[in-house]
Amino acid sequence: MKVRSLIIALVIVLTPFIIGIPLFLARSSGRIPARAHLSTDTRKTDNGMTYKGIKIDWTFYPDWEHKPLFFHAEEYLVFMFYYTNNNDYNVSVMPSYAFVSPPSRRYSANEEVSMYIEDGVEKKLKVEDQTPITFEISPNATKHYIVTFEKPHSLGNFYIDVDVFRDVSLRIHYRKRDDKWENYKNEWLDKYVGRG
Amino acid sequence: MFKKIIKNFGPEWGAAVMGTAAICITMQLSSEVARPFSPLLYVGLGFYLLATAMFIAFLIPWTLRFFIYPEEVKKDMRHPIRGNFFPTMPICFILAGTGTNKLGPILFGPWFAYHLSMVFFFLGAIGIFIFGFLLLRIQFLNKDVRLEHANFSWFIPPVSHLIIPVLGACSMDVYWAETSLAPVLFVISMIALGVGVLNFLFVGAAIWHRYIYHGMPQGRLAPPTMIGLAPTAIIVIFLVKFAQAIEASHGSLFGINFISVFSSIKVIAAAFWGFSFWWLILVAILFTDYLKRKDHPLVFGWWAYTFPFEAFVVATGLLAKCMATRFLHPMLITLNILVVVVWIIVVFGTIKWLESGAFFKPQH
Numbered sequence: 001m002k003v004r005s006l007i008i009a010l011v012i013v014l015t016p017f018i019i020g021i022p023l024f025l026a027r028s029s030g031r032i033p034a035r036a037h038l039s040t041d042t043r044k045t046d047n048g049m050t051y052k053g054i055k056i057d058w059t060f061y062p063d064w065e066h067k068p069l070f071f072h073a074e075e076y077l078v079f080m081f082y083y084t085n086n087n088d089y090n091v092s093v094m095p096s097y098a099f100v101s102p103p104s105r106r107y108s109a110n111e112e113v114s115m116y117i118e119d120g121v122e123k124k125l126k127v128e129d130q131t132p133i134t135f136e137i138s139p140n141a142t143k144h145y146i147v148t149f150e151k152p153h154s155l156g157n158f159y160i161d162v163d164v165f166r167d168v169s170l171r172i173h174y175r176k177r178d179d180k181w182e183n184y185k186n187e188w189l190d191k192y193v194g195r196g
Numbered sequence: 197m198f199k200k201i202i203k204n205f206g207p208e209w210g211a212a213v214m215g216t217a218a219i220c221i222t223m224q225l226s227s228e229v230a231r232p233f234s235p236l237l238y239v240g241l242g243f244y245l246l247a248t249a250m251f252i253a254f255l256i257p258w259t260l261r262f263f264i265y266p267e268e269v270k271k272d273m274r275h276p277i278r279g280n281f282f283p284t285m286p287i288c289f290i291l292a293g294t295g296t297n298k299l300g301p302i303l304f305g306p307w308f309a310y311h312l313s314m315v316f317f318f319l320g321a322i323g324i325f326i327f328g329f330l331l332l333r334i335q336f337l338n339k340d341v342r343l344e345h346a347n348f349s350w351f352i353p354p355v356s357h358l359i360i361p362v363l364g365a366c367s368m369d370v371y372w373a374e375t376s377l378a379p380v381l382f383v384i385s386m387i388a389l390g391v392g393v394l395n396f397l398f399v400g401a402a403i404w405h406r407y408i409y410h411g412m413p414q415g416r417l418a419p420p421t422m423i424g425l426a427p428t429a430i431i432v433i434f435l436v437k438f439a440q441a442i443e444a445s446h447g448s449l450f451g452i453n454f455i456s457v458f459s460s461i462k463v464i465a466a467a468f469w470g471f472s473f474w475w476l477i478l479v480a481i482l483f484t485d486y487l488k489r490k491d492h493p494l495v496f497g498w499w500a501y502t503f504p505f506e507a508f509v510v511a512t513g514l515l516a517k518c519m520a521t522r523f524l525h526p527m528l529i530t531l532n533i534l535v536v537v538v539w540i541i542v543v544f545g546t547i548k549w550l551e552s553g554a555f556f557k558p559q560h
Contacts, residue, residue: 001544001547001548001551002551005547005548005550005551006547008547009543009544009547012246012543012547013539013540013543013544015242015246016219016239016240016242016243016245016246017239017242018242019238019241019242019245019246020235020238020239020240020241020242020243021235021238021239023238023241023242024234024235024237024238024239027238068301068302068303068304068305069302069303070303070304071303071304071305071308072305074305094443094454094458096443096444096446096447096454098446106374107371107373107374108369108370108373108444108445108446109444110301110306110370110371111369111370111440112297112298112301112306112370113301113306115224115227115228115237116237116301116302118234119231119234122231128231133436133439133440133443133458133517133518134518134519150306161446163446163447166455
Protein backbone atom coordinates (compact mmCIF):
# COMPACT_ATOMS: atom_id res chain seq x y z
CA MET A 1 0.00 0.00 0.00
CA LYS A 2 1.19 3.51 -0.77
CA VAL A 3 1.85 5.84 2.17
CA ARG A 4 -0.97 8.17 1.09
CA SER A 5 -3.47 5.29 1.03
CA LEU A 6 -2.21 4.07 4.39
CA ILE A 7 -2.77 7.51 5.91
CA ILE A 8 -6.30 7.74 4.45
CA ALA A 9 -7.18 4.29 5.83
CA LEU A 10 -5.75 5.17 9.26
CA VAL A 11 -7.70 8.45 9.38
CA ILE A 12 -10.94 6.59 8.57
CA VAL A 13 -10.48 3.83 11.15
CA LEU A 14 -9.34 6.22 13.88
CA THR A 15 -12.09 8.81 13.31
CA PRO A 16 -14.79 7.16 15.49
CA PHE A 17 -12.31 6.79 18.35
CA ILE A 18 -10.92 10.31 17.92
CA ILE A 19 -14.47 11.71 18.08
CA GLY A 20 -15.73 9.36 20.78
CA ILE A 21 -13.02 9.47 23.42
CA PRO A 22 -12.89 13.29 23.88
CA LEU A 23 -16.70 13.35 24.03
CA PHE A 24 -16.65 10.73 26.77
CA LEU A 25 -13.94 12.60 28.67
CA ALA A 26 -15.84 15.88 28.33
CA ARG A 27 -19.01 14.22 29.68
CA SER A 28 -17.35 12.45 32.57
CA SER A 29 -15.31 15.48 33.64
CA GLY A 30 -18.55 17.44 34.01
CA ARG A 31 -17.67 20.16 31.50
CA ILE A 32 -21.11 19.68 30.00
CA PRO A 33 -23.43 20.88 32.77
CA ALA A 34 -25.90 18.64 34.57
CA ARG A 35 -27.82 19.60 37.69
CA ALA A 36 -30.34 17.69 39.76
CA HIS A 37 -32.12 18.03 43.08
CA LEU A 38 -33.34 15.06 45.06
CA SER A 39 -37.05 15.32 45.85
CA THR A 40 -38.00 11.91 47.27
CA ASP A 41 -36.17 8.97 48.77
CA THR A 42 -38.69 6.46 50.15
CA ARG A 43 -35.88 4.40 51.64
CA LYS A 44 -35.28 7.23 54.11
CA THR A 45 -38.92 8.20 54.70
CA ASP A 46 -40.08 4.56 54.79
CA ASN A 47 -42.79 5.29 52.22
CA GLY A 48 -42.01 2.30 49.98
CA MET A 49 -44.82 -0.04 48.94
CA THR A 50 -44.86 -3.83 49.46
CA TYR A 51 -46.85 -6.45 47.54
CA LYS A 52 -46.39 -10.22 47.61
CA GLY A 53 -43.12 -9.83 49.46
CA ILE A 54 -41.59 -7.41 46.94
CA LYS A 55 -40.81 -4.01 48.41
CA ILE A 56 -40.67 -1.14 45.94
CA ASP A 57 -38.74 1.98 46.92
CA TRP A 58 -37.83 4.92 44.74
CA THR A 59 -35.81 8.09 44.61
CA PHE A 60 -37.00 10.95 42.45
CA TYR A 61 -35.16 13.84 40.76
CA PRO A 62 -37.73 16.24 39.24
CA ASP A 63 -35.20 18.37 37.36
CA TRP A 64 -32.38 16.16 36.13
CA GLU A 65 -30.71 18.28 33.49
CA HIS A 66 -29.24 16.70 30.41
CA LYS A 67 -27.64 18.67 27.62
CA PRO A 68 -27.51 17.18 24.13
CA LEU A 69 -24.23 17.98 22.42
CA PHE A 70 -25.71 20.29 19.78
CA PHE A 71 -28.89 21.54 21.49
CA HIS A 72 -29.81 23.34 24.69
CA ALA A 73 -30.24 21.49 27.99
CA GLU A 74 -33.58 19.96 28.96
CA GLU A 75 -34.94 18.78 32.29
CA TYR A 76 -36.16 15.24 32.85
CA LEU A 77 -38.10 13.46 35.56
CA VAL A 78 -35.76 10.75 36.79
CA PHE A 79 -36.68 7.90 39.10
CA MET A 80 -34.50 5.14 40.48
CA PHE A 81 -36.63 2.19 41.55
CA TYR A 82 -35.39 -0.37 44.09
CA TYR A 83 -36.97 -3.82 44.09
CA THR A 84 -36.25 -5.83 47.26
CA ASN A 85 -37.29 -9.46 47.42
CA ASN A 86 -38.37 -10.33 50.98
CA ASN A 87 -39.53 -13.82 50.00
CA ASP A 88 -37.42 -16.90 50.54
CA TYR A 89 -37.48 -17.79 46.82
CA ASN A 90 -36.23 -16.10 43.62
CA VAL A 91 -38.62 -13.74 41.87
CA SER A 92 -38.50 -12.61 38.22
CA VAL A 93 -39.73 -9.11 37.49
CA MET A 94 -40.52 -7.38 34.21
CA PRO A 95 -41.37 -3.80 35.15
CA SER A 96 -42.77 -1.18 32.79
CA TYR A 97 -43.50 2.46 33.55
CA ALA A 98 -45.90 5.12 32.28
CA PHE A 99 -46.10 8.82 32.99
CA VAL A 100 -49.55 10.40 33.12
CA SER A 101 -50.29 14.07 33.47
CA PRO A 102 -54.04 14.76 33.58
CA PRO A 103 -56.12 15.31 31.56
CA SER A 104 -54.62 13.52 28.57
CA ARG A 105 -50.83 13.37 28.54
CA ARG A 106 -49.61 9.79 28.82
CA TYR A 107 -46.32 8.31 27.67
CA SER A 108 -43.71 5.69 28.41
CA ALA A 109 -40.29 5.89 29.98
CA ASN A 110 -37.50 6.96 27.64
CA GLU A 111 -34.82 4.29 27.73
CA GLU A 112 -32.45 6.18 25.43
CA VAL A 113 -32.22 9.20 27.71
CA SER A 114 -31.83 6.83 30.69
CA MET A 115 -28.82 5.39 28.93
CA TYR A 116 -27.09 8.77 28.64
CA ILE A 117 -27.68 9.84 32.22
CA GLU A 118 -27.16 6.37 33.69
CA ASP A 119 -23.58 6.91 34.83
CA GLY A 120 -24.47 10.19 36.56
CA VAL A 121 -27.45 8.72 38.40
CA GLU A 122 -25.50 5.61 39.38
CA LYS A 123 -22.65 7.74 40.69
CA LYS A 124 -24.99 9.96 42.66
CA LEU A 125 -26.94 7.10 44.24
CA LYS A 126 -24.05 4.61 44.38
CA VAL A 127 -26.06 1.74 42.89
CA GLU A 128 -26.00 0.01 39.52
CA ASP A 129 -28.92 0.05 37.08
CA GLN A 130 -30.31 -3.27 35.74
CA THR A 131 -30.83 -2.91 32.02
CA PRO A 132 -32.49 -6.23 30.98
CA ILE A 133 -36.20 -6.30 30.19
CA THR A 134 -36.60 -9.05 32.80
CA PHE A 135 -34.42 -9.74 35.79
CA GLU A 136 -34.38 -12.15 38.70
CA ILE A 137 -34.11 -11.07 42.32
CA SER A 138 -32.71 -13.54 44.85
CA PRO A 139 -34.08 -13.61 48.41
CA ASN A 140 -33.17 -10.49 50.40
CA ALA A 141 -31.47 -8.93 47.37
CA THR A 142 -32.27 -5.55 45.80
CA LYS A 143 -32.22 -4.69 42.10
CA HIS A 144 -32.32 -1.19 40.64
CA TYR A 145 -33.87 0.38 37.59
CA ILE A 146 -33.46 3.93 36.25
CA VAL A 147 -36.60 5.39 34.70
CA THR A 148 -36.58 8.67 32.82
CA PHE A 149 -39.54 10.65 31.53
CA GLU A 150 -39.50 13.71 29.33
CA LYS A 151 -40.70 16.65 31.39
CA PRO A 152 -43.57 18.63 29.88
CA HIS A 153 -43.57 22.40 30.26
CA SER A 154 -45.88 23.85 32.92
CA LEU A 155 -46.30 20.62 34.86
CA GLY A 156 -48.37 20.92 38.05
CA ASN A 157 -49.20 17.32 38.91
CA PHE A 158 -48.71 13.85 37.51
CA TYR A 159 -48.67 10.19 38.41
CA ILE A 160 -46.47 7.26 37.46
CA ASP A 161 -47.90 3.78 36.83
CA VAL A 162 -45.45 1.04 37.71
CA ASP A 163 -46.46 -2.32 36.23
CA VAL A 164 -44.58 -5.10 37.95
CA PHE A 165 -47.27 -7.53 39.03
CA ARG A 166 -49.81 -9.38 36.96
CA ASP A 167 -52.86 -8.33 38.95
CA VAL A 168 -52.06 -4.86 40.35
CA SER A 169 -50.09 -1.81 39.34
CA LEU A 170 -48.55 0.79 41.61
CA ARG A 171 -49.64 4.39 41.06
CA ILE A 172 -47.38 7.09 42.51
CA HIS A 173 -48.92 10.57 42.68
CA TYR A 174 -47.00 13.85 42.69
CA ARG A 175 -48.09 17.48 42.82
CA LYS A 176 -46.25 20.78 43.03
CA ARG A 177 -46.63 22.79 46.26
CA ASP A 178 -44.65 26.01 46.86
CA ASP A 179 -42.34 25.13 44.00
CA LYS A 180 -41.57 21.73 45.54
CA TRP A 181 -42.75 18.31 44.39
CA GLU A 182 -44.83 16.42 46.93
CA ASN A 183 -45.46 12.66 46.82
CA TYR A 184 -48.96 12.93 48.31
CA LYS A 185 -50.40 9.50 47.54
CA ASN A 186 -49.35 5.97 46.54
CA GLU A 187 -51.89 3.28 45.74
CA TRP A 188 -52.31 -0.24 44.33
CA LEU A 189 -54.76 -0.46 41.43
CA ASP A 190 -56.40 -3.73 40.44
CA LYS A 191 -55.81 -4.86 36.86
CA TYR A 192 -57.99 -7.03 34.66
CA VAL A 193 -56.26 -10.35 34.09
CA GLY A 194 -58.90 -12.33 32.22
CA ARG A 195 -58.95 -13.42 28.59
CA GLY A 196 -61.74 -11.23 27.23
CA MET B 197 -12.89 13.29 -12.92
CA PHE B 198 -16.09 13.84 -10.91
CA LYS B 199 -18.17 12.71 -13.90
CA LYS B 200 -16.01 9.61 -14.23
CA ILE B 201 -16.59 8.85 -10.56
CA ILE B 202 -20.35 9.28 -10.98
CA LYS B 203 -20.36 7.00 -14.03
CA ASN B 204 -18.59 4.22 -12.15
CA PHE B 205 -20.28 4.76 -8.82
CA GLY B 206 -21.96 1.37 -8.55
CA PRO B 207 -25.04 0.55 -6.47
CA GLU B 208 -22.95 -1.40 -3.96
CA TRP B 209 -21.50 1.62 -2.13
CA GLY B 210 -24.40 1.66 0.31
CA ALA B 211 -22.91 -1.54 1.76
CA ALA B 212 -19.95 0.49 3.13
CA VAL B 213 -22.33 2.85 4.94
CA MET B 214 -24.32 -0.11 6.27
CA GLY B 215 -21.17 -1.79 7.54
CA THR B 216 -20.11 1.38 9.36
CA ALA B 217 -23.51 2.49 10.64
CA ALA B 218 -24.46 -0.74 12.39
CA ILE B 219 -21.34 -0.56 14.60
CA CYS B 220 -22.86 2.41 16.42
CA ILE B 221 -25.59 0.06 17.69
CA THR B 222 -23.18 -2.77 18.62
CA MET B 223 -21.15 -0.19 20.56
CA GLN B 224 -24.24 1.22 22.27
CA LEU B 225 -25.37 -2.27 23.37
CA SER B 226 -21.86 -3.15 24.56
CA SER B 227 -21.67 0.08 26.57
CA GLU B 228 -24.69 -1.08 28.58
CA VAL B 229 -23.05 -4.32 29.74
CA ALA B 230 -21.11 -2.78 32.64
CA ARG B 231 -19.82 0.61 33.72
CA PRO B 232 -16.21 0.09 32.42
CA PHE B 233 -17.67 -0.20 28.92
CA SER B 234 -19.50 3.16 29.11
CA PRO B 235 -17.00 4.94 26.78
CA LEU B 236 -18.14 2.62 23.99
CA LEU B 237 -21.37 4.63 23.78
CA TYR B 238 -19.30 7.63 22.67
CA VAL B 239 -17.19 5.54 20.29
CA GLY B 240 -20.54 4.43 18.87
CA LEU B 241 -21.40 8.09 18.48
CA GLY B 242 -18.17 8.50 16.51
CA PHE B 243 -19.22 5.63 14.22
CA TYR B 244 -22.64 7.25 13.83
CA LEU B 245 -21.09 10.55 12.72
CA LEU B 246 -18.62 8.81 10.40
CA ALA B 247 -21.44 6.76 8.84
CA THR B 248 -23.51 9.93 8.39
CA ALA B 249 -20.62 11.64 6.61
CA MET B 250 -20.12 8.58 4.38
CA PHE B 251 -23.86 8.40 3.71
CA ILE B 252 -24.02 12.02 2.51
CA ALA B 253 -20.81 11.65 0.50
CA PHE B 254 -22.04 8.48 -1.26
CA LEU B 255 -25.65 9.52 -1.70
CA ILE B 256 -24.68 12.47 -3.94
CA PRO B 257 -22.91 10.53 -6.74
CA TRP B 258 -25.32 7.59 -6.29
CA THR B 259 -28.30 9.90 -6.96
CA LEU B 260 -26.62 11.95 -9.71
CA ARG B 261 -25.86 8.75 -11.62
CA PHE B 262 -29.61 8.17 -12.12
CA PHE B 263 -29.87 11.51 -13.96
CA ILE B 264 -26.49 11.78 -15.70
CA TYR B 265 -25.91 8.12 -16.64
CA PRO B 266 -29.34 6.42 -16.69
CA GLU B 267 -28.07 3.81 -19.16
CA GLU B 268 -25.35 2.73 -16.71
CA VAL B 269 -27.98 2.47 -13.99
CA LYS B 270 -30.24 0.37 -16.21
CA LYS B 271 -27.29 -1.91 -17.07
CA ASP B 272 -26.57 -2.40 -13.37
CA MET B 273 -30.23 -2.98 -12.60
CA ARG B 274 -30.35 -5.82 -15.12
CA HIS B 275 -27.15 -7.35 -13.76
CA PRO B 276 -28.02 -10.50 -11.75
CA ILE B 277 -25.50 -9.62 -9.00
CA ARG B 278 -24.96 -5.86 -9.00
CA GLY B 279 -28.68 -5.14 -9.37
CA ASN B 280 -29.38 -6.60 -5.94
CA PHE B 281 -27.19 -3.95 -4.33
CA PHE B 282 -29.49 -1.05 -5.23
CA PRO B 283 -31.57 -1.41 -2.05
CA THR B 284 -28.42 -0.86 0.05
CA MET B 285 -28.88 2.92 -0.22
CA PRO B 286 -32.51 2.91 1.01
CA ILE B 287 -31.34 0.52 3.75
CA CYS B 288 -28.89 3.27 4.74
CA PHE B 289 -31.87 5.58 5.32
CA ILE B 290 -33.39 3.02 7.68
CA LEU B 291 -30.04 2.54 9.45
CA ALA B 292 -29.58 6.32 9.68
CA GLY B 293 -33.05 6.44 11.23
CA THR B 294 -32.21 3.66 13.69
CA GLY B 295 -28.92 5.32 14.63
CA THR B 296 -30.70 8.66 15.04
CA ASN B 297 -33.39 7.01 17.15
CA LYS B 298 -30.79 5.46 19.47
CA LEU B 299 -27.95 7.99 19.49
CA GLY B 300 -29.67 11.12 18.18
CA PRO B 301 -31.02 12.16 21.61
CA ILE B 302 -27.46 12.62 22.88
CA LEU B 303 -26.73 15.00 19.96
CA PHE B 304 -30.01 16.80 19.29
CA GLY B 305 -32.32 15.93 22.19
CA PRO B 306 -35.23 13.46 21.93
CA TRP B 307 -37.78 15.59 20.05
CA PHE B 308 -35.57 16.40 17.06
CA ALA B 309 -33.98 12.94 16.98
CA TYR B 310 -37.31 11.07 16.92
CA HIS B 311 -38.78 13.33 14.24
CA LEU B 312 -35.66 13.06 12.08
CA SER B 313 -35.68 9.28 12.39
CA MET B 314 -39.27 9.30 11.09
CA VAL B 315 -38.18 11.19 7.96
CA PHE B 316 -35.51 8.51 7.42
CA PHE B 317 -38.11 5.78 8.02
CA PHE B 318 -40.47 6.95 5.31
CA LEU B 319 -37.72 7.75 2.76
CA GLY B 320 -36.08 4.39 3.38
CA ALA B 321 -39.34 2.41 3.28
CA ILE B 322 -40.42 4.06 -0.01
CA GLY B 323 -37.02 3.36 -1.59
CA ILE B 324 -36.98 -0.26 -0.41
CA PHE B 325 -40.46 -1.04 -1.71
CA ILE B 326 -39.73 0.64 -5.08
CA PHE B 327 -36.46 -1.25 -5.58
CA GLY B 328 -38.09 -4.46 -4.32
CA PHE B 329 -40.72 -4.31 -7.07
CA LEU B 330 -38.29 -3.10 -9.75
CA LEU B 331 -35.71 -5.80 -9.11
CA LEU B 332 -38.23 -8.61 -8.95
CA ARG B 333 -39.86 -7.41 -12.18
CA ILE B 334 -36.49 -7.31 -13.92
CA GLN B 335 -35.54 -10.72 -12.53
CA PHE B 336 -38.81 -12.31 -13.63
CA LEU B 337 -38.68 -10.76 -17.12
CA ASN B 338 -34.94 -11.27 -17.67
CA LYS B 339 -34.40 -14.31 -19.88
CA ASP B 340 -30.64 -14.30 -19.26
CA VAL B 341 -30.77 -15.22 -15.57
CA ARG B 342 -29.28 -18.67 -15.14
CA LEU B 343 -28.75 -21.10 -12.31
CA GLU B 344 -25.12 -20.05 -11.84
CA HIS B 345 -26.17 -16.45 -11.19
CA ALA B 346 -27.86 -17.34 -7.90
CA ASN B 347 -25.77 -16.12 -4.98
CA PHE B 348 -26.27 -14.73 -1.51
CA SER B 349 -26.40 -11.12 -2.69
CA TRP B 350 -29.94 -12.06 -3.75
CA PHE B 351 -30.76 -11.89 -0.05
CA ILE B 352 -30.29 -8.10 -0.05
CA PRO B 353 -33.85 -7.23 -1.23
CA PRO B 354 -35.50 -9.50 1.40
CA VAL B 355 -33.12 -8.14 4.04
CA SER B 356 -34.01 -4.58 3.01
CA HIS B 357 -37.69 -5.32 3.71
CA LEU B 358 -36.90 -7.01 7.01
CA ILE B 359 -35.03 -3.96 8.25
CA ILE B 360 -38.06 -1.66 7.91
CA PRO B 361 -39.92 -3.16 10.91
CA VAL B 362 -36.77 -2.78 13.03
CA LEU B 363 -36.98 1.01 12.82
CA GLY B 364 -40.77 0.79 12.97
CA ALA B 365 -40.58 -1.09 16.28
CA CYS B 366 -37.81 1.21 17.62
CA SER B 367 -40.04 4.19 16.89
CA MET B 368 -43.11 2.61 18.46
CA ASP B 369 -41.00 1.75 21.49
CA VAL B 370 -40.67 5.21 22.97
CA TYR B 371 -41.83 8.36 21.33
CA TRP B 372 -44.47 7.34 18.84
CA ALA B 373 -46.23 4.74 21.00
CA GLU B 374 -49.89 5.70 21.45
CA THR B 375 -49.75 8.46 18.84
CA SER B 376 -51.77 8.44 15.62
CA LEU B 377 -48.57 7.52 13.78
CA ALA B 378 -48.20 4.22 15.67
CA PRO B 379 -50.83 2.30 13.58
CA VAL B 380 -49.21 3.59 10.37
CA LEU B 381 -45.79 2.40 11.54
CA PHE B 382 -47.29 -0.91 12.61
CA VAL B 383 -49.02 -1.59 9.27
CA ILE B 384 -45.98 -0.63 7.15
CA SER B 385 -43.74 -2.71 9.42
CA MET B 386 -45.96 -5.78 9.25
CA ILE B 387 -46.26 -5.60 5.43
CA ALA B 388 -42.49 -5.31 5.14
CA LEU B 389 -41.98 -8.14 7.61
CA GLY B 390 -44.25 -10.46 5.63
CA VAL B 391 -42.56 -9.55 2.33
CA GLY B 392 -39.09 -9.96 3.85
CA VAL B 393 -39.69 -13.28 5.61
CA LEU B 394 -41.38 -15.00 2.66
CA ASN B 395 -38.94 -13.64 0.08
CA PHE B 396 -36.09 -14.80 2.30
CA LEU B 397 -37.51 -18.33 2.19
CA PHE B 398 -38.18 -18.29 -1.58
CA VAL B 399 -34.86 -16.74 -2.56
CA GLY B 400 -33.02 -18.89 -0.02
CA ALA B 401 -34.38 -22.00 -1.71
CA ALA B 402 -33.17 -20.76 -5.13
CA ILE B 403 -29.66 -20.07 -3.83
CA TRP B 404 -29.56 -23.39 -1.97
CA HIS B 405 -30.51 -25.10 -5.21
CA ARG B 406 -27.61 -23.44 -7.02
CA TYR B 407 -25.07 -24.33 -4.29
CA ILE B 408 -26.10 -28.00 -4.39
CA TYR B 409 -26.63 -28.55 -8.11
CA HIS B 410 -24.17 -26.09 -9.62
CA GLY B 411 -21.41 -25.78 -7.03
CA MET B 412 -19.96 -22.80 -5.20
CA PRO B 413 -19.47 -19.48 -6.97
CA GLN B 414 -16.04 -18.05 -7.68
CA GLY B 415 -14.05 -16.37 -4.91
CA ARG B 416 -15.15 -12.80 -5.55
CA LEU B 417 -18.65 -13.93 -4.59
CA ALA B 418 -17.48 -15.52 -1.34
CA PRO B 419 -18.24 -12.50 0.93
CA PRO B 420 -22.01 -12.39 0.18
CA THR B 421 -22.24 -15.82 1.87
CA MET B 422 -22.19 -13.81 5.10
CA ILE B 423 -25.51 -12.18 4.09
CA GLY B 424 -27.16 -15.52 4.87
CA LEU B 425 -27.02 -14.83 8.59
CA ALA B 426 -28.60 -11.39 8.30
CA PRO B 427 -32.31 -12.25 7.80
CA THR B 428 -32.68 -14.34 10.97
CA ALA B 429 -30.51 -11.91 12.97
CA ILE B 430 -32.68 -9.00 11.85
CA ILE B 431 -35.83 -10.95 12.74
CA VAL B 432 -34.39 -11.41 16.27
CA ILE B 433 -33.73 -7.65 16.48
CA PHE B 434 -37.26 -6.93 15.34
CA LEU B 435 -38.84 -9.40 17.78
CA VAL B 436 -37.04 -7.95 20.81
CA LYS B 437 -37.70 -4.36 19.76
CA PHE B 438 -41.34 -5.25 19.13
CA ALA B 439 -41.59 -6.75 22.62
CA GLN B 440 -40.17 -3.50 24.00
CA ALA B 441 -42.69 -1.53 21.93
CA ILE B 442 -45.56 -3.57 23.41
CA GLU B 443 -44.12 -3.06 26.88
CA ALA B 444 -43.85 0.68 26.25
CA SER B 445 -47.53 0.77 25.29
CA HIS B 446 -48.43 -0.29 28.84
CA GLY B 447 -48.31 -3.98 28.07
CA SER B 448 -50.70 -4.01 25.11
CA LEU B 449 -50.14 -2.82 21.54
CA PHE B 450 -52.94 -3.21 19.00
CA GLY B 451 -54.46 -5.89 21.22
CA ILE B 452 -51.18 -7.82 21.44
CA ASN B 453 -50.54 -8.46 25.12
CA PHE B 454 -46.95 -8.35 26.40
CA ILE B 455 -47.30 -11.13 28.97
CA SER B 456 -48.97 -13.45 26.43
CA VAL B 457 -46.37 -13.00 23.68
CA PHE B 458 -43.10 -12.39 25.48
CA SER B 459 -42.39 -16.07 26.24
CA SER B 460 -43.04 -17.04 22.60
CA ILE B 461 -40.89 -14.14 21.39
CA LYS B 462 -38.02 -15.38 23.55
CA VAL B 463 -38.27 -18.93 22.18
CA ILE B 464 -38.54 -17.83 18.51
CA ALA B 465 -35.82 -15.19 18.87
CA ALA B 466 -33.45 -17.68 20.52
CA ALA B 467 -34.06 -20.26 17.78
CA PHE B 468 -33.47 -17.69 14.99
CA TRP B 469 -30.37 -16.40 16.76
CA GLY B 470 -29.18 -20.01 16.84
CA PHE B 471 -29.61 -20.26 13.07
CA SER B 472 -27.53 -17.10 12.55
CA PHE B 473 -24.83 -18.47 14.85
CA TRP B 474 -24.83 -21.74 12.94
CA TRP B 475 -24.56 -19.79 9.67
CA LEU B 476 -21.59 -17.83 11.06
CA ILE B 477 -19.75 -21.11 11.57
CA LEU B 478 -20.74 -22.21 8.06
CA VAL B 479 -19.29 -18.96 6.66
CA ALA B 480 -16.03 -19.66 8.53
CA ILE B 481 -15.90 -23.15 6.98
CA LEU B 482 -16.57 -21.84 3.45
CA PHE B 483 -14.12 -18.96 3.98
CA THR B 484 -11.39 -21.47 4.90
CA ASP B 485 -12.26 -23.44 1.80
CA TYR B 486 -11.87 -20.36 -0.43
CA LEU B 487 -8.57 -19.49 1.27
CA LYS B 488 -7.25 -23.03 0.74
CA ARG B 489 -8.08 -22.72 -2.94
CA LYS B 490 -6.38 -19.30 -2.96
CA ASP B 491 -9.56 -17.93 -4.45
CA HIS B 492 -10.49 -15.00 -2.24
CA PRO B 493 -9.52 -11.85 -4.19
CA LEU B 494 -9.66 -8.31 -2.84
CA VAL B 495 -12.97 -6.86 -4.01
CA PHE B 496 -15.34 -4.15 -2.82
CA GLY B 497 -17.71 -6.99 -1.94
CA TRP B 498 -15.67 -7.57 1.26
CA TRP B 499 -18.13 -5.12 2.80
CA ALA B 500 -20.61 -7.99 2.77
CA TYR B 501 -18.66 -9.38 5.74
CA THR B 502 -19.49 -6.36 7.88
CA PHE B 503 -23.20 -5.54 8.14
CA PRO B 504 -24.59 -9.10 8.48
CA PHE B 505 -22.02 -9.84 11.19
CA GLU B 506 -22.93 -6.60 12.98
CA ALA B 507 -26.63 -7.46 12.75
CA PHE B 508 -25.81 -10.74 14.46
CA VAL B 509 -23.96 -8.88 17.23
CA VAL B 510 -26.92 -6.52 17.71
CA ALA B 511 -29.20 -9.58 17.89
CA THR B 512 -26.89 -11.06 20.55
CA GLY B 513 -27.00 -7.85 22.59
CA LEU B 514 -30.77 -7.57 22.42
CA LEU B 515 -31.32 -11.25 23.22
CA ALA B 516 -29.11 -10.74 26.28
CA LYS B 517 -31.69 -8.23 27.49
CA CYS B 518 -34.31 -10.99 27.55
CA MET B 519 -32.43 -14.14 28.49
CA ALA B 520 -29.11 -15.91 29.16
CA THR B 521 -27.52 -12.58 30.10
CA ARG B 522 -24.51 -14.12 31.84
CA PHE B 523 -23.61 -16.13 28.75
CA LEU B 524 -24.53 -13.60 26.06
CA HIS B 525 -22.94 -10.50 27.60
CA PRO B 526 -19.34 -11.78 27.42
CA MET B 527 -20.14 -13.04 23.93
CA LEU B 528 -21.43 -9.59 22.97
CA ILE B 529 -18.22 -7.89 24.10
CA THR B 530 -16.04 -10.46 22.27
CA LEU B 531 -18.10 -10.18 19.08
CA ASN B 532 -18.04 -6.38 19.28
CA ILE B 533 -14.23 -6.46 19.25
CA LEU B 534 -14.30 -8.87 16.29
CA VAL B 535 -16.73 -6.58 14.45
CA VAL B 536 -14.29 -3.68 14.76
CA VAL B 537 -11.37 -5.87 13.63
CA VAL B 538 -13.33 -7.02 10.54
CA TRP B 539 -14.36 -3.42 9.79
CA ILE B 540 -10.75 -2.18 10.02
CA ILE B 541 -9.55 -4.98 7.69
CA VAL B 542 -12.30 -4.14 5.19
CA VAL B 543 -11.54 -0.38 5.30
CA PHE B 544 -7.86 -1.05 4.59
CA GLY B 545 -8.87 -3.56 1.89
CA THR B 546 -11.17 -1.02 0.24
CA ILE B 547 -8.48 1.65 0.16
CA LYS B 548 -6.09 -0.88 -1.39
CA TRP B 549 -8.78 -1.86 -3.88
CA LEU B 550 -9.30 1.81 -4.81
CA GLU B 551 -5.54 2.27 -5.12
CA SER B 552 -5.46 -0.58 -7.65
CA GLY B 553 -7.82 1.38 -9.92
CA ALA B 554 -10.49 -1.35 -9.78
CA PHE B 555 -13.14 1.31 -9.15
CA PHE B 556 -12.94 2.39 -12.80
CA LYS B 557 -12.97 -1.20 -14.09
CA PRO B 558 -16.17 -2.75 -12.76
CA GLN B 559 -16.30 -6.54 -13.15
CA HIS B 560 -19.39 -8.02 -14.72
